[in-house]
Amino acid sequence: MIKTTKILTIQDISCYGQCSITVALPVISAFGIETAVLPSAVLSTHTSGFTDFTVRDLTEDLPEIRKHWEKEGISFDAIYTGFIASKEQLDYIKDIIDSRLNDNGLVFVDPAMADHGEFYNGFDQEFADAMGELCKLGDYILPNTTEACYILHKPWKETFSKEEMLEMAKELSQFTKRYVILKGYESYEKMGMIVLDKQEETIEIVYNDKIDYVTHGTGDVFASSFVGSVMLGKSPSSAAKVAGEFTKKAIEKTIGDKTHTYGVKFEQAIPELYDLLKTI
Numbered sequence: 001m002i003k004t005t006k007i008l009t010i011q012d013i014s015c016y017g018q019c020s021i022t023v024a025l026p027v028i029s030a031f032g033i034e035t036a037v038l039p040s041a042v043l044s045t046h047t048s049g050f051t052d053f054t055v056r057d058l059t060e061d062l063p064e065i066r067k068h069w070e071k072e073g074i075s076f077d078a079i080y081t082g083f084i085a086s087k088e089q090l091d092y093i094k095d096i097i098d099s100r101l102n103d104n105g106l107v108f109v110d111p112a113m114a115d116h117g118e119f120y121n122g123f124d125q126e127f128a129d130a131m132g133e134l135c136k137l138g139d140y141i142l143p144n145t146t147e148a149c150y151i152l153h154k155p156w157k158e159t160f161s162k163e164e165m166l167e168m169a170k171e172l173s174q175f176t177k178r179y180v181i182l183k184g185y186e187s188y189e190k191m192g193m194i195v196l197d198k199q200e201e202t203i204e205i206v207y208n209d210k211i212d213y214v215t216h217g218t219g220d221v222f223a224s225s226f227v228g229s230v231m232l233g234k235s236p237s238s239a240a241k242v243a244g245e246f247t248k249k250a251i252e253k254t255i256g257d258k259t260h261t262y263g264v265k266f267e268q269a270i271p272e273l274y275d276l277l278k279t280i
Contacts, residue, residue, distance in 0.1 A: 005231055006075075008100065009224075010038040010093055011082030011112070017046035018263030019217035020083050020112075024224040028080075030270050031228035031277075036076065038065060038096070041085040047121050048216045049262055057085050062092040066099065075100050080108040080227045082220060083120075087130045097137055106230070107177075109138035110223040114146040117156045125150065135175040140230070142223050145184040148172055159186060166203060169194040179236050181226065183219070186210065193240045206237050208244035211251050217263040222247045225273070232277065241280045246273055 009024040021037050028035045040062075044054040069075075079097055084090060097107055111131045113123045128150035135141045135151065145168070149156040152171050160168070165185045172180045178199050185192035190207040197203075225246045229239035250266040257265075 004034050005077050006034045006036060007078045007080060007227065007231065008036045008038060008076040008096075009080045009082065010040060010084070010096070011220075012041040012043060012085060013037075013039045014043045014046040016044065016262075017048075017050070017216065018266065019046045019220050023217055023220040023266060024080065024082065024227075027221065027224035027266065027270070028228045028231075030273055031232055033228060033231055036074075038062070040083060040089055046216055046262070059086055059089050059092070062089060063095070066092070066096050069100055075102050076105060077102050078106040078108065078227070078231060080110070080223070081134070082110045082223065083112040084131070084134075087127050090130050090134050093134065094137065106140070107138045108140045108142065108223070108227050108230075109135050109176075110142045110219065111135060111147045111151065112219065114150055115144055115219070117146055117158075119150070125153075132175050137177070138175075139177050140179045140181060140226075140236070141172065141176045142181045142183065142226065143172065144219065145182070148182060151175060160184075162187065162205070165192075165194050165205075169196045169203060172196070173198040181236065181240055183222065191244065193244060195237050195240055197236065204237060206240040206244065208241070208248055211248055211255070213251050213255055215251070215254065215261065215264055217266075218247050218251065221250050221264060221266045229277070234277075234280075238280050242273075242276050245276050245280065 011020040013021045042056045132151045169180050169182045180196040182194040189210050191210045192205045192207050222243045226239045226243035229242045249269040250264040253265040253268040
């Protein structure tokens, strides 16, 4: 019998809005990978473009869930973290990684806390510093440029040169066990991801065609498809390419629908994911 690969994703549930767990669970499952979830919070909607949303913080539940999993002998081949609701949760998550990750298991940290030069609601520099410590447990970290700047205490700007992006990735290498996937490099009509391997001392840029369309949840689509690709054996560069192309296709499915401004129609792009895995 073939051993089943199991991933745990730790992030919030936005009940409506196509982000976080409602992206991670179906996308990673589409790779044929068993996906367990640990919600950091439950929101009625995500926080971008909606008002008067409800939020239930689940911090107190995290250690009790860990204890039950320990009792049942439940463990995982990879742990993938996204939106974390509070600084206090980060310590609980470190305990979960320490106790529930299988030997030789992988940790993916998407430090989802900021974008477009600003923190998400409720986050600050103290949280960013604590998130940097969580990143140090990651085999892969996947920040955008805003998150990278907060982790590194650097000023953010709209665009960075190639040299600046490469230097930022090198500085981020102190916050990962091995790989940095730095998102957000723009070059002409291309979007680039910097892929750094601190062990092999290599760094490269992976490109996808740029689409001028900004909406919520694209980072979650990218991170989730990156995780799935790596767990199926893709190299980090190939995984970044798959994730970038899948995210682009999800955006293309969404453009033109003026009623769908809260996320991307990644579900409609899932059938095309299999071709990407074969060709990249």
